[in-house]
Amino acid sequence: MQALLSFDKAPLFAAPLRFFLTAPLFALLAGALLLVEGEGMFASRWTPGLLAATHLVTVGFMLQVMLGALIQILPVVAGANLRHPLVVARWLHGGLSGGALLLAAGFLFGQSTLLAAAALVLGASIAMFLVVTWRALSGVPSTSPTIRGLKFALFGLAGAVGLGIVLALALARGWAVPWLALTDLHAAWALGGWAGILLAAMAYVVVPMFQLTPGYPARPSWWLPRVMLGLVLGWTLAVLLEWPLAIRLLQGLTALTGIAFAALTLRLQGQRRRARADATYRYWQLGLLSAVFGLFLLLTATVWPALAELPGFSLVVGILLLVGGFMSFIVGMLYKIVPFLAWLHLQNMCGGQAPNMNRLLPEAAMQRQMRAHAAAVALLLVAVIWPEWLVRPAGAALALAGGWLFFNLWGTVGRYRRHLAKVVPA
């Protein structure tokens, strides 16, 4: 049995690990920026500091983990093997980290050269990733909703990055573009067409596997990637045709699709067969509730546009979806993936002598870190109302949660290495 288990070539650990360890530092940096810049950052969604912090979170943290995880997980969930995964990982990691820093600095200091450089570096790195993954996936038939979702999500990523490059260059070169419509569209591609579809495709596998819930019913699972991508494409067409009513309608339907997915996941979680609520489960609960609340606000704003005119509306929605939603889903998954990969490698290297996963990353450490993250979400939300009092404490909490996440993951890597050194002497 053991021979067979190790016969199954374990997915790479080093390739995704560099992404997983760098991402928390970007969350820390976003928090530190809020701490230093203070309440001025929350004056509107367009302040240089907030644009910088948002992209430290979305590119530096979210995209970093998502792409790193894909390199490792594509063979596992789709049977698709990337060519030279370690080389791809090295270049992509450098490009994403450097690009995120350039982008944030470009926004913060209003430097057009930095913005153009960020567009170039991020554009080239992500294009390389898209080509490599597309090559690996194109020969794989879509036998599961996950594989179809992955393919659609890559298309969504291309759209999000393409629009991001246009916006960065427009800002750098002073082109006249419809800023509001294009920025909303960029966010729709990034959060709906890319991150949303990817999240669903991964959730179909990891929610039942790690949280012991029933499976996602087949029919809606097949349809969700199609519907979401269709809506975002429709939204794009409506922007091109300058048809505001259609944009509003499509925004509402996109939000509704997200709510349906979150509601279904909450229902499955309610039927889970594990009584214990571990950090991953709690992180997903926080993420789902936060996302439903944010999407509900977006939905309400399509019916009642005056809501979107309220000061701070975009900030609240952004905090709920990004920090409360996607960051929570991602950290929740990291807390399963990192100890599992460490365990799997130890198991393969040491012939079944691997320590228990809970010893590689103790539950209490994850739960404590999660409290800092939840506090950051709450403080950020209230800071929209009282920015002079709370933007800095919210930044401190976000930085603390990011630093703590790094500390927890680094601790797991340390325990993994110590155990490996004991069993396999150098």
Added chain:
Amino acid sequence: MTHPKSTHVVDARYMEPPEPFVRTMEMLDTLKPGEKMLLLLFREPHPLYKVLRQNGYTYEAELVSDGTFEILIWR
């Protein structure tokens, strides 16, 4: 547990990895020539597929409406 597709069934739908893999391998060891086994899971186990192919097994997966993949395995 039995199933219309096979009497040799591993229902791994509420098991954590690597238990589904281990239980499937154990069940395969007990199969007589010509017999087939059925693995039930809420995902497609691509790493298992690879091991099956490398060991001369054939498999056929069907996704049914409740999200279960019914994976028939034989040699």
